[in-house]
Amino acid sequence: MSQQSALHVAKTQAFAVRTECRRYEGRVAIVTGAAQSLGRVIARRIAEEGASVVIVDIQEERVKRTAQQLQDETGKPVLGLGGDLSLPGVADEVVARTVREFGQVDTLVNNAAALIRMRLVDFTEELLQKAVNWNVWNTLRCCKAVVPHMIERRYGRIVNIGGEAWRTGAPFHTLLAGVGKGSMVGLTVTLAGEVIGQGITVNCVSPGGMETEADGDPSPSKVSHRDPSWTGSDVMKELAKLAAARGVSIGRPAHPTEVAAAVAFFGAPESSFVTGQHLGVSGGMAML
Ligand SMILES: NC(=O)c1ccc[n+]([C@@H]2O[C@H](COP(=O)([O-])OP(=O)(O)OC[C@H]3O[C@@H](n4cnc5c(N)ncnc54)[C@H](O)[C@@H]3O)[C@@H](O)[C@H]2O)c1
Numbered sequence: 001m002s003q004q005s006a007l008h009v010a011k012t013q014a015f016a017v018r019t020e021c022r023r024y025e026g027r028v029a030i031v032t033g034a035a036q037s038l039g040r041v042i043a044r045r046i047a048e049e050g051a052s053v054v055i056v057d058i059q060e061e062r063v064k065r066t067a068q069q070l071q072d073e074t075g076k077p078v079l080g081l082g083g084d085l086s087l088p089g090v091a092d093e094v095v096a097r098t099v100r101e102f103g104q105v106d107t108l109v110n111n112a113a114a115l116i117r118m119r120l121v122d123f124t125e126e127l128l129q130k131a132v133n134w135n136v137w138n139t140l141r142c143c144k145a146v147v148p149h150m151i152e153r154r155y156g157r158i159v160n161i162g163g164e165a166w167r168t169g170a171p172f173h174t175l176l177a178g179v180g181k182g183s184m185v186g187l188t189v190t191l192a193g194e195v196i197g198q199g200i201t202v203n204c205v206s207p208g209g210m211e212t213e214a215d216g217d218p219s220p221s222k223v224s225h226r227d228p229s230w231t232g233s234d235v236m237k238e239l240a241k242l243a244a245a246r247g248v249s250i251g252r253p254a255h256p257t258e259v260a261a262a263v264a265f266f267g268a269p270e271s272s273f274v275t276g277q278h279l280g281v282s283g284g285m286a287m288l
Pocket residue numbers: 001032033034035036037038039056057058059083084085086110111112113114115133134138161162163164206207208209210211212225226
C-alpha cells in the first residue's frame with residue numbers, strides 16, 4: 001500500500017474517525033516518520049486535539065511540506081524536522097530542538113519504520129543492516145533521548161507503533177515484524193517497568209493492514225521512499241491468501257484515523273493508569 005496517487009480516493013473513507021476531544025491542550029508531542037501515511041495522520045489527530053507537534057522524518061523536504069500543511073489544517077504549531085533517526089545524535093537534537101521551541105515534550109510517538117518484507121534468506125547483508133537500523137535503532141534512540149527530560153518533569157507518554165505480524169507468524173516479516181516489531185513489544189514492557197515510578201507510561205499499538213494512502217495529503221508524492229525491491233512480487237498475494245483463510249476478522253484494511261485514535265488515547269494525559277500494554281488495532285487479525 002505504498003504507492004500514492006494525487007487522485008487517490010480512499011476505500012475506507014466511510015470508517016474515518018473524527019474527534020471532538022481536546023486532550024492535548026498545552027501539550028507538546030513528537031511524532032516520528034510523519035512525513036506521510038500513518039505518522040501524518042497521528043500528528044494531525046494530536047494537533048487537532050490541541051498539541052504543538054514536532055514531526056520528524058528522513059524525507060527532509062516532504063516532512064517540512066507536511067508540517068506546513070498540518071499547521072494550516074489544524075491551526076496548531078507543527079514543526080517539521082528532517083533526519084535519519086537511526087543515527088547517533090539525531091534523536092537527541094530533535095528532543096533538544098523541541099524543548100527549545102516549545103518548552104517540553106509530553107508525548108513521543110515512535111512510528112518511523114522501514115517496511116522491508118522479504119524472506120530472511122533473501123536479505124543481503126546491506127539490507128539486513130538497514131532493516132535493523134530503521135526498525136529498531138530509531139525507536140531505541142528516541143526513547144533514550146526523551147526519557148531523561150520526562151523523568152525530570154515526572155511526566156511522559158511514549159507510544160510505540162508495532163504491527164500484528166510480530167504475533168501472527170506471517171511470512172516475509174522476520175526482520176520487519178519478528179525483529180523490528182517484536183523488539184517494540186519487548187521495549188515497551190521493559191521500559192514501562194523501568195520508568196513506572198516516574199510518571200511515564202509506555203504502550204504499544206499494533207496495526208494490521210491499513211489504507212495508508214488515505215493520509216489526507218492533498219498532493220502526495222508519486223514516488224514512495226520505500227524501495228520497490230523491499231517487497232517481493234509474491235508477498236502481497238500470499239499475505240492476502242493467509243488473511244482470507246482467517247475465519248474471524250473485520251475483513252478490510254483500517255482507515256489510518258482508526259489507528260490514530262488508539263495512539264491518541266495512549267499519548268494523552270487520561271491514560272495515566274495504563275502502562276506496559278500492547279493493543280492490536282487490526283480488525284481482529286489477532287485476538288488477545
Ligand atoms: N502500512 C501498514 O499496513 C502497516 C501495518 C502494520 C504496521 N505498520 C507500522 O505502522 C507504522 C507506519 O507505517 P506506514 O505504512 O505509515 O509506513 P510508511 O513507510 O508510509 O511511513 C514510515 C515513515 O517513516 C519514515 N522513516 C523511515 N525510516 C526513518 C528513519 N530512519 N528516520 C526518520 N524517518 C524514517 C519514512 O520516511 C516514512 O515517512 C510503521 O511503524 C509500520 O511498521 C504499518
